[in-house]
Amino acid sequence: MLYTKEMTPPSSPFHYCPACGLKGIEFLRQKEFRCAACGFRYFHSVATAVGALLMHDGKALFIERALEPSKGKLGLAGGFVDPGERAEEALAREVREEVGGEVGVPELLTSFPNQYSFRTAWYHTCDFYFRADLLTPPDRLISDPKEVASLVWLEPRDVNPDDLAFSSLQAFWRFLLSSGRLE
Ligand SMILES: [Zn+2]
Incomplete structure (x- = not known):
């Protein structure tokens, strides 16, 4: 596809x-x-990107994006894989950079394609979505104000996929809600 x-x-x-x-x-x-x-x-070439599903007390951690694209919309902690980096390392690095947290061993759930626009350039991406334990207590998280306007904890079933940044994340959320992986 x-x-x-x-x-x-x-x-x-x-x-x-x-x-x-x-x-x-x-x-x-x-x-x-x-x-x-x-x-x-x-x-x-298609760029590799990662997103982290981080759960605590039945709620999922979202970031309100401070930057375009999709400024003001909800996304997951994550980003592009750097040259020479494993996807799992990219996930841990992005969570550390964006929300100031450490994660346990991530579990790959699924992937979806996306287009990512930045100013006048755009990229094809394949976004890999992982679930990982958040090892840092939620009240100790410190988000990066350059990238994150606020941290938002939501019950997964209260999230309307259409409100999420990026078509791949919307597809992931529909997958998650229908897969039984949240039970
Ligand atoms: Zn030429």
Whole structure:
């Protein structure tokens, strides 16, 4: 599956070949740039991202996003996997950076594709969702104000998937509610 209903294939973010500077670089199958003038080829590969389902007393931890995209909407602690990093390490790092907490060994639940826009650039991502124990007491969490406007604890069944940031997170929440993984 390349695109879900709500995911419209975006147009190319590049107009000039980054190797030779000529105009007219082709964008093929949403993933490959080709320059007919100099033969340059570049793959716009899918980026790996992670999201953390952190539960405490039956409630899930959300972050109110302080930054675009989806500023003001609810997301999970998480982010992009860095070069050379394992997905599990990225999850622990992002939770530490965004909410100041430590996590136990994460369990992979599922994954969904997403498109992530940042200013005029965009990325295809595959978002991996993990459940992990939060080892830090909730009242000791310290969120990063640059990325997080507030921390929000919600009963999973009270969350309307449509209110969540990103189509992949909405799909994850529907998966979670129908999977029995919350029982
Ligand atoms: Zn070129």
